[in-house]
Amino acid sequence: MTNVEKPKIALFLCGCSTNISNLIDLDAIAEWARKREDIDIIEVHSLLCSPDGKEFFKQEIARNKPENVIIAACSPHQHEVTFQDLAAEAGLNIGHIQMVNIREHCAWVTPDKVKATEKAKSLINAAMMRAELAEDIEKQTMIANTDVLIIGGGIAGIEASLIASKAGRKVFIVERDISLGGEIIKTEEIAPNMACAPCLLAPRLSEVRDDPNITVITNAVVTEVLGFLGNFTVKIHKKARYVDDSCIGCDACFEVCPVTVPSEFNLELSTRNAIYTLFPGAVPAMAVIDKDICKHFIDDSCNACIGACPFGSINFDEKDEEIVAEVGAIVIATGFETGDPSVIEEMGYRKIENVYTIREFERLTCSNGPTGSKIKLKNGEEPTSIAVIHCADSLRENGIPYCSGTCCIRAAKVGELARKQIPDVRVINIHNDLVFTGPAANDFYRKQLDGGTEFVKTDHTSIKIYERNDKIAIEGAGILLEVDMVVLSTGVKPAKGTEALAEMLNIDIGKNGFFQSDHELLHATCASVDCIYIAGSAAGPCDVAESVTRAQATVGDAISKLVPGREIELEMMTTVIDEDKCGGCKLCITVCPFKAIEYDAEENISKVIEAICRGCGTCAATCPSGAAKAKYFTDKQIFAEIGGLLNV
Amino acid sequence: MSDFNPKIVAFVCNWCSYAGADKAGALKLNYPANVKLIRVMCSGRVDPQFVMDAYREGADGVMILGCHPGDCHYRTGNVKALKRYKLLKKTLSQFGINDKRLKLDWVAAGEAALFQKVVNDMAETVKELGPLHITGYVEQGGK
Structure with missing residues (x-):
């Protein structure tokens, strides 16, 4: 070459061993390309992704410094990143690299070699037209805060805070109740192994309390969350206790x-x-x-x-406090709420004495419970018979419409707990469906059968509970029995305040009211906004093991994404809005699936928050003024591609 | 008319349909060479002007292929595509274009056979309609 001008386009044709070269006449394409003025370099290689091929590719680019590179080879899903990286190493911006899929979309689906060759030409032509409009795409990074806010101090929140702290992160744990522990602290034995909940929890609670990395903020709620991805500013309202920390909790x-x-x-x-x-x-x-x-x-x-008070701990003048926390990630561990069976009139709850929810029954068996762990009737006597009603509020139109999947094993626990105290007690579990998933749960069910619990099947929606002969009668399809005590097994509902919190965090709620996962299978513990996570049953009903596992998963993702001293790499192919073209119509805001666009009222323009934008380009397709530009997929590039594809 | 091979442009989303077409390739499931694909990140990226431009540039049929509803990599981009598609179908006749020349469908990454079927069906449909002669005024593309 005699001139010093940069070559416009370098075209690499890959034979993919014989996968392409046997099915497409690459020499004919090279010859066709050589006749064109817009292509300066044409190289045919037998296998561009081989070590030799890669080296060849890189050196060609480094040596010739073309403005644009087109690689006609396999699917970009196979090797786009490979060639982007190589070209970048050779000094070419990735916005100027295009792969043309002449293998999967051409050679392999077109048996006629002449037609396949013609099709390949049109695909390459489209890329050439596009190349003229290529623009640089810059890598974007952002400094992130690596600290973690955990909302909810139950087993999931506690687990999450401990792991995050172990990874060296500063942790804020906000609990709306006056102390930590959540739901699990209200029970003492957890099926199937009747594991001791206080034994599980107490050492963890002490660890949290004594950990200098963890700030425990109880009697407090999150009131405002600003920011995004790795940079959240959280306002916390901490209610006054009127008791200072010299208090040791004596009575x-x-x-x-x-x-x-x-x-x-x-x-x-x-x-x-x-x-x-x-x-x-x-x-x-x-x-x-x-x-x-x-x-x-x-x-x-x-x-x-x-x-x-022996410690002088009372302080009536204490004021509520506003705390501001700067964090990179937020873990929602707000847990669940147990269903309320009073919505089902026929269950007699709160109308008939000795009709309890499973949660209340568990309290009766706890050493710090209302009866000091004694299962007693209101008259102080021990029950001789207990009926447990499964799905007391679940799988019904007027109650919880779904199966929570965790209540059957909890309901089956009643027999185990009751027989410990009252060996001769008769326990009858009345159910329609029975859900014991996995071998351990199933073993537990068999153990209850062997222990004497009777399982009786009936339509749970047919059950009516009423008082008769100083006993409680249970009448249902094909059954009628009288017992001393009834335990209503209730389902799992989203925690109170879920909707308000979702609104504050700008994240989605699923159809059953729990926080929605970003992807049910792949990102089950990620909320719909980056760096916001869902641990425990805030994402849906789950048992203790799963709750803890979900908590571990949330922190695992957070600490791998937010590393001290390392900037976060952002999506490169985002959309940007040209301020001069934007008319402030806000249509883009209505279509953005990620709420990544905000409206600037002062300037009457919409702006993309590139840290949140994932580059779908839906806004660009909607924008009536052409102000929204999807990088690498600009309107002009796509129009050029259409023209190039159809007019060779 | 039997030797008419319609030109079809298919806008395919990167995550599902493009991958479905890749799989069709890997399984060597043939379809007419005149069916040509344009990759976009999401079916929601498909501006109605792209479709009109494709007809103007000589396409006899246009397809928009995306992830199944609920599977969109961008949550709801495909739903936006569907809404635009319904509107665009109505608009086409005003341009003198039979609305059968536009087809939106959902093809997942694993659905190679479905990909082959939808493009072959479209090719068949457009073949029956014959070449597109634009009678109305099709606006020049480009913003």
Whole structure:
């Protein structure tokens, strides 16, 4: 070459051994290409992805420095990245590299060699037309915060915070209740192995409490989340406890407090005072004053707790606090809510004495429960018979429409727990469906059968529960029996506040009301926004093992994405909006599946947040003024490709 | 008319349909050489102007192939494509173009045989319609 101008296009034709060269006449294509003015370099290689081929490819580009490279070979899904990387090493921007699929989309589907060769020419021609319009695409990176916010302090949130801390991340764990533990802390034995929940939890709670990397913020809610991907600013409203951290959670003040209300922790089966802890040994240990019922706050008529406290921990002047946390990832571990069977009139819940939910029954068996672990009737006697109603609120139109999959094993536990205390008790589980998934759960079911639990099948929607002869009658299709106690097995619902939190985080909720996974199979613990994760049953009903596993998965993804000292690589093929062309119509905002476009009212333009944009180009197809440009797939490039494809 | 080989341009999404076409290739499932594919990242990227431009440039039929609803790599891009498609079908007749010359379908990455079937069916349909002679005014493409 005599001139010093950069060659416009270099065309590499790969024979793919004989996969392409036997089916397409590459020499004829090379000859056709040589007659064109727009192609300066034409190379035919027998196998461009071989070590020799790659080296050849790279050196050709480094030596000739073409403006654009076209590789007619296999599918870009096979080797696009290979050639992009090689070309980049040789100094060519990846926006100027195109692969033309003459193998899968041409040679292999066109038996006639002449036709296949002609088709290959048109595909290459389209790429040539496109090449003239190629633009640089710059790699984009962003500095990210590597700290983690965990919303919810149940087993999932605790697990997530411990792992994140072990990886050296600073962790904020926000719990709306006054101490950590979530649902699992309300039970003591977990099927199928009757594992001891406090034994699982207590050491973990201490670990969280003592970990300098973990900031535990209880009695608090997240009120605002700003930012995105690796850069979130979170506002947390922490309610005043009116008790400082010198409190060790002893009960000196409880005894003198004149106010009592039903205890939420004991599901209203016992009472608590205006100053209280959830249970002895809670983390954090310090008590809290319920301002709404405390006589000091109502009419300044009582200061009893101050006098009783041996540590001087009471502080009526404490104020609510606004805490701001800067984090890179957010893990939602807000858990679930157990279904309320009072929505099903026929279950007699809250109308008939000794009709309990499974959750309440579990409290009866706990050492810190309302009866000190004794299974008792309201009259103080032991029950001689207990009926357990499966799907008491589930798989029904007017209740929970789905099967939670975790309640049958919990319901089957009743017999195991009851017989421990009352060996002769008769336990009858009344069910329509029975779900014991996996060998361990199935073994547990067989163990209950062997232990004496009766399993009786009937249509669960036919069941009516009423009082008769000082007993509780259960009538259903083909059954009628009388028992002393009824336990209603209820399903799993999304936690209260799920919708509000989803709105705050700008993430999706699935059709059953739980947080929606980004992909049910591949990204089950990722929310629909990058760097927001769903642990535990916030993503849907699950048992303890799965809850913990999901928590581990969330942190695994977060810490592999957010590494101290390493910038996050962003999607390169994003869409950008030309400010001069944008008319501020906001149509793009309505179609963006990722909420990656924001409207700037001051300038009356829409702007793409490139850190969130994944480059689908739906906005570009919608934009009426041509302001939205999808990189590598611009309107002009596609029009050129259409023309090139049809007019060789 | 029997020797008429319609020119068909198919806009295929990168994740499902392009991969479905790759698989059809790997399984050597033949289809007419005049069916040519244009890769876009998402079926939602297909601007109706691309379709009109393809007719203007000589295509006898145009296809838009994307991920099945619910499977979209970009969540709902394919749903946007469907909405535009329905509108575009109505518009086509006003340009004097039989709306059978436009077809939207869903082809997953594993559905090689389905890919072959939808493109062959389209080729057959357009073959019956004959070459496209644009009678109305088709707007010049390019924004």
